[in-house]
Every structure is written in structure tokens, then in C-alpha cells.
Amino acid sequence: MNIGNNIKILRKRKGKSQEEMSLELGLNRSTYSGYENNIAQPNLENILKISQYFGLTIEDLISKDFSSFKELDWRLITEQSEARLKGHSLRVLATVVDINRDEVVEVIPEKASAGYAAGFSDPEFFIDFPTLSLPFLSSNKKYRAFPIQGDSMPPVSQGSIVVGEFIQDWTRLKSEIPYILVTKSEGIVFKKVRCNEGTSSLVLISTNLAYAPYELPMSEVLEVWKFVCYVSRTLPDFQPDENGVLTAIQHLQSDVKRLIQQQRDPLN
Structure with missing residues (x-):
């Protein structure tokens, strides 16, 4: 050697x-x-x-x-x-069209997600899958919807469907933006991405701080989809902002003072 x-x-x-x-x-x-x-x-x-x-x-x-x-x-x-x-060395992206020859958004069922990395280049893999239609999606771009597992990316919860825009040119990836990555060893991964300058790898970051960032070699990546939106059956818990609560209390105090003043001097 x-x-x-x-x-x-x-x-x-x-x-x-x-x-x-x-x-x-x-x-x-x-x-x-x-x-x-x-x-x-x-x-x-x-x-x-x-x-x-x-x-x-x-x-x-x-x-x-x-x-x-x-x-x-x-x-x-x-x-x-x-x-x-x-991504020029990737397999050809298979897609499904409707009766008008328009591309549709394939929804990958949870049961099929484990085999997606092996079957994503085969058009027959998608034949019986459900499809999704959203009016705000561009007709000039390719989209696909993936099931999300786990709790590493709140507010996106277990069982949610994430819609991604297909990215052919991986040099267009932007740091701190969520992407759906189809990988050889981990399957479908939904994370924020940090581009690792000077190396052929990405740092994958969860929004749940309990999960540590980790490095993924570009050689592991099969497909990249940029996060567009997600569909969920649950409403995320809302945690009020402390500063917002303080401001609301101050406004309430001002209103109370004004009412008290009006009661003391009803002629004003």
C-alpha cells in the first residue's frame, strides 16, 4: 500500500x-x-x-x-x-405520477420505512403507498413524506409525518436547517444538519438536548430531503415565555392601577 x-x-x-x-x-x-x-x-x-x-x-x-x-x-x-x-453518484430517484402525469407526494408508511433505503430506486416500491396533496407545494419540485420515530426532534412528535423537498446537489445544504437523510446504516434520519467544513461528513443535531450531536460520513448518505412542513395528530405543549408572562403581569398591574384611579376620581 x-x-x-x-x-x-x-x-x-x-x-x-x-x-x-x-x-x-x-x-x-x-x-x-x-x-x-x-x-x-x-x-x-x-x-x-x-x-x-x-x-x-x-x-x-x-x-x-x-x-x-x-x-x-x-x-x-x-x-x-x-x-x-x-449526489451525482446516487441511484435515479423513482417517483409516482397521477393520471395527469403530475408528480405526487408519496407518503412512506411506517411499516415500509425500514426497507426504504433498499427500495427507494424501484418505482414498484411506491405503487401502493398513500399520497398527499398540499396546495402550497411547488409543482416544480419533488416532495416526499416520511414517518418520524422517537422524541429527538420536538415539536415534531412520534408518529408525525414530515414532508421534505428533494435535494440533488449536496453542496446546497445549509447549516442549522432540518433535513431528512436516507442513510445506509440508520435508515431514515430527521435532524438539523451542520456542515462540517473541510471534511466529507455532516454533524447531526437533535432539537431535544438530551440527544448528543454526532457525525455522519457523507458516504453513508443515499438521499437528502429538506424539511418543508410536518403533519401531526397531537398539539405540542405550550410553554409560556417568561419574559412574555412578566410583560403580561405588568400590563395587568397598569390596568388595575388605572381602574383604581378611576374609582377614586370618577369625574376624570
């Missing part, structure tokens, strides 16, 4: 020191240095971490000889990486 020399070349192209690289990868400095100097070989977990950091496939990292690369080679491998990031 050329992995040690390849890592060194990639680091230098990024203009990073070994100290910076080891910190950003979460590795011990001596461990990282050992990789570059071919004293030790990274395990599979660290190979995956390094390949994701540089936006490369594991195959490219361990099988190619970057010392022989010319600028054209670098440009080609960069374009391939960007294509993966934008």
Missing part, C-alpha cells in the same frame, strides 16, 4: 502540519507520524477517517500512487469527489 506516502502528499497539498492533521483527525501525533513514515499502518477505522477527511474513497487512498499524479490527475480525482458530494 502507498497509504503513508499518499497521506503525506495530501497533507502537504492542504498546507497542514503533522500536528494540525493529528488534531483534526483526533489522532495521537506520534501515531499519525508513524503512518506517514510507514512505521505503522492505520487500522480500518482510521483509514476510513482519513479518506473521509480528504473526500476520497478508501480505494483511491490505498491503491493509487499520488507521487505520480500530475495536475490533471488531481483535477479528475477532485471532480469525482465533488460529484459524490453533490
Whole structure:
């Protein structure tokens, strides 16, 4: 394997020191240095971490000889990486149309959500699914509705249906915005997303603070849908704002004072 020399070349192209690289990868400095100097070989977990950091496939990292690369080679491998990031390597999006040949919003039933990652490219997967019609959705965009499990994203509760807009170009993802992600290992995930600059991963954040944020490699992602709205059979509990309550009390006190004053001096 050329992995040690390849890592060194990639680091230098990024203009990073070994100290910076080891910190950003979460590795011990001596461990990282050992990789570059071919004293030790990274395990599979660290190979995956390094390949994701540089936006490369594991195959490219361990099988190619970057010392022989010319600028054209670098440009080609960069374009391939960007294509993966934008979702160009995804399977074709299957969709359902009505009798007027207009696309409909497929509602993924809860029982079918577990198999969605395997069947989403097959049009027959959606044939018997219910559909949804909302007048404010654009006819120029593709939407789909997904069931939500768990309590990690309040006010969206267990059993709610979340409607998402299909996103083809993943470079358009915006931080702190909710997305529905279809992933290889976790299935359908609904989270706020933070774009991890300089790496090929996303940080997924729950609105329920009891759930810690975690990192998801872009290589795990199959589809991305931007949150549009949700449908729920329950009304979220309303917690009044403390400042709003204080203001309301102050207004009430002012009204009481005014009434008392009017009673004391009815001629005014």
C-alpha cells in the first residue's frame, strides 16, 4: 500500500502540519507520524477517517500512487469527489405520477420505512403507498413524506409525518436547517444538519438536548430531503415565555392601577 506516502502528499497539498492533521483527525501525533513514515499502518477505522477527511474513497487512498499524479490527475480525482458530494453518484430517484402525469407526494408508511433505503430506486416500491396533496407545494419540485420515530426532534412528535423537498446537489445544504437523510446504516434520519467544513461528513443535531450531536460520513448518505412542513395528530405543549408572562403581569398591574384611579376620581 502507498497509504503513508499518499497521506503525506495530501497533507502537504492542504498546507497542514503533522500536528494540525493529528488534531483534526483526533489522532495521537506520534501515531499519525508513524503512518506517514510507514512505521505503522492505520487500522480500518482510521483509514476510513482519513479518506473521509480528504473526500476520497478508501480505494483511491490505498491503491493509487499520488507521487505520480500530475495536475490533471488531481483535477479528475477532485471532480469525482465533488460529484459524490453533490449526489451525482446516487441511484435515479423513482417517483409516482397521477393520471395527469403530475408528480405526487408519496407518503412512506411506517411499516415500509425500514426497507426504504433498499427500495427507494424501484418505482414498484411506491405503487401502493398513500399520497398527499398540499396546495402550497411547488409543482416544480419533488416532495416526499416520511414517518418520524422517537422524541429527538420536538415539536415534531412520534408518529408525525414530515414532508421534505428533494435535494440533488449536496453542496446546497445549509447549516442549522432540518433535513431528512436516507442513510445506509440508520435508515431514515430527521435532524438539523451542520456542515462540517473541510471534511466529507455532516454533524447531526437533535432539537431535544438530551440527544448528543454526532457525525455522519457523507458516504453513508443515499438521499437528502429538506424539511418543508410536518403533519401531526397531537398539539405540542405550550410553554409560556417568561419574559412574555412578566410583560403580561405588568400590563395587568397598569390596568388595575388605572381602574383604581378611576374609582377614586370618577369625574376624570
